[in-house]
Amino acid sequence: MGVQGSSGRYDVLVLGGGAAGLMCARVAGQRGRRVAVVEHMPEVGKKILISGGGRCNFTNLEVAPDRFLSANPHFAKSALKRYTQWDFISLVSDYGIAWHEKTLGQLFCDQSAQQIVDLLLRDCAEVGVEILTSAPVRDVTRAPEPNGGFAVRTESGTLRAPSLVVATGGPSIPKLGATAFAYDLARDFGLPLIEPRPALVPLTLQPADKALAAPLSGLAVDSAVTANGTTFREATLFTHRGVSGPAVLQASSYWQAADLHAGAHAGGRKRAAAAPADLRGLPVRFDLLPEVSDPDWLVAAKAARPRQQLQTVLGEVLPQRLAQRLAAQLADGAGADDRPLAEWPDRALRRIVQQLKDWQLVPAGTEGFAKAEVTVGGVDTAALDSRTMQARDVPGLYVIGEAVDVTGWLGGYNFQWAWSSGWAAGQAV
Ligand SMILES: Cc1cc2nc3c(=O)[nH]c(=O)nc-3n(C[C@H](O)[C@H](O)[C@H](O)COP(=O)(O)OP(=O)(O)OC[C@H]3O[C@@H](n4cnc5c(N)ncnc54)[C@H](O)[C@@H]3O)c2cc1C
Structure with missing residues (x-):
């Protein structure tokens, strides 16, 4: 879809047609805003479509701020409280999408993740949101004050709006269209970053541990896995390169974050400009006998x-x-x-x-962004207003979803953050 047919002028430009971007566009459109979504892939919502094994684990019954990692653990509270899991469940139910709880509060579509994308696209279409696909952004500029406003140059023309929402996600799984665009744009506009790292990602092992684990590849075991003081009781899966499975994926976010967020409680932050943390030496601890409490x-x-x-x-x-x-x-x-x-x-x-x-295993590393379900780190929440997601020092610029330094646990939490932060910005733009 090209830019023709419009003057290229909108009230709101949303960069990225993923979960957060589509939610934001839908809400802003319902408020009467003239909205365009700019997506560089041929179709929107790719991660929604492949999520949850094609059934989209769209939220979790247990959503609470302590299920999210961020250098500022309080930042997510406002948006999560204003647009809750119950709000999204109502939306899904009103649309007639049948769903079920799988385990640990995780809600999935009975049929297909396509239903979630259809819901968002239907609502967007109803309020006239324009969705431009296969539209890579060349550059983004801001007009000087007092008029301000943003110009987004794409291959098919230039779009302008007083509000610009960055919803291009994080760099996890580039083959699905993921990019680090949000970070580049944040840097251009002077927004600080918390060092992005792969999360919800399999861990690789040192040679000696790998020799033990590799022959067990494919085997899953009930476990309680602890990293950086946080424990997850779920399965561990042995792989050719190390360990994976839900408990390990969850722990990986905390193992990754051990150093990254170490200063958070003391009010400190590790910015992207700082030297990469040396993660070696930090163990991940496995209780392989979680049902056994008797040492004898x-x-x-x-x-x-x-x-x-x-x-x-x-x-x-x-x-x-x-x-x-x-x-x-x-x-x-x-x-x-x-x-x-x-x-x-x-x-x-x-x-x-x-x-x-x-x-105790000391991981050699992770399988990286190619295999990571999400990214910890991102645009520093210190630069954003938690109620609106607007950049404090750049009026009209909003950042939502995975691009922000808020990362959920495995189990529907990341989509809930996308819905909540997208809704918050959609109300404000
Ligand atoms: C395999 C997999 C399974 C997952 N399963 C679940 C799950 O079941 N439950 C859950 O809660 N979370 C899940 N997640 C995480 C979830 O998909 C993300 O947290 C969520 O999609 C983030 O939403 P977002 O809108 O911020 O980013 P995205 O959904 O990634 O959307 C970003 C959009 O921006 C586009 N884009 C990127 N760069 C540009 C650019 N330069 N110009 C224009 N457009 C651009 C992308 O193509 C994409 O459409 C899964 C992730 C993966 C990889």
């Missing part, structure tokens, strides 16, 4: 079943393949794992339980 569990098993091998007993609470491998590793020697429990000193059995409940 194996000692009791020995008393009850002295002839059984360690791997047999471990195999009752862990997948067999993992039990075998761990038994061999924990036994510290070839063949030692054949011993019946009776031959194991109580002390050694207690140590094994302790090791399995606090297995």
Whole structure:
């Protein structure tokens, strides 16, 4: 779609036709604003379409500010409170989209993520929002005061508006059209950045740990995974390169953030200009026996079943393949794992339980933006008004969604942030 058919003048230009941008455009349009969405891909809402295995985990029943990471943990409160998960659930239900809770408050469409995109596009169309696709932005300029206003030059013409909303997301998964455009634009307009890093991302392991994990590739285990003091009780999945699965993805955001947000409580911030943090040395801790609370569990098993091998007993609470491998590793020697429990000193059995409940791995790194579901960091919230998402020092400029330094947990929280921040800006533009 080109710019022809209009004068190129609007009340609001929204850069990026993703979750936040479409929500913002819809709300601004409903308020009678003349809105254009500028999307560089041939279609809008790509991440919505592939999310949640094609069923879009569109929000979470448990949305609360403590489910979000940010250098300012209070920033997200206002938008999340003004446009809640219940508001989005009503919208979805009113549109006749059937949904269900999968686990841990995560809500998914029964049928298809396409329904969420259709909902947003229908509402946008009803209020005359123009959606320009395949429209890469060449540059953005701001007219001098007092008139201000923004000019956005695309391949098919120049668009102008007094309000410009940056909704181009973060750089996670470039093959879906993700770019770091928001950060470049923020820099151009003097907005500070919190160093962006991949989050909700598989972790890679050091060679020795990888040698243990790689043969277990594909295996999932119930676990409680802790990074930087925050614990997630979900599955860990072993991969060829390291570890993944929901518990690890969640922990990755905190592991990434360990240094990044370290100064937040003291009011400090790590800006993008600072040297990259050295993440090596920070362990991620795995409780592979989350159902076992008794440190004498194996000692009791020995008393009850002295002839059984360690791997047999471990195999009752862990997948067999993992039990075998761990038994061999924990036994510290070839063949030692054949011993019946009776031959194991109580002390050694207690140590094994302790090791399995606090297995510490120091990741080598992450699988990077190519595999990350989201980005931690982004436009520093200190530069934005939490009620409107408007840049404090650049009137008319708004930043919403993943481009902002607010990152949700896995499970629908990131879309809720996109809806809430998009709604907040949509009310203000
Ligand atoms: C595989 C995957 C699955 C996910 N599943 C879920 C889930 O189930 N639940 C959940 O809550 N979150 C999920 N997420 C995260 C969620 O998709 C994002 O947090 C959310 O889409 C962010 O919304 P946004 O509008 O800020 O950015 P996006 O949805 O990424 O939208 C940004 C838009 O801007 C466009 N754009 C980028 N650069 C430019 C440019 N220079 N010019 C013009 N347009 C541009 C992009 O093409 C895109 O359309 C998932 C992410 C991935 C990658």
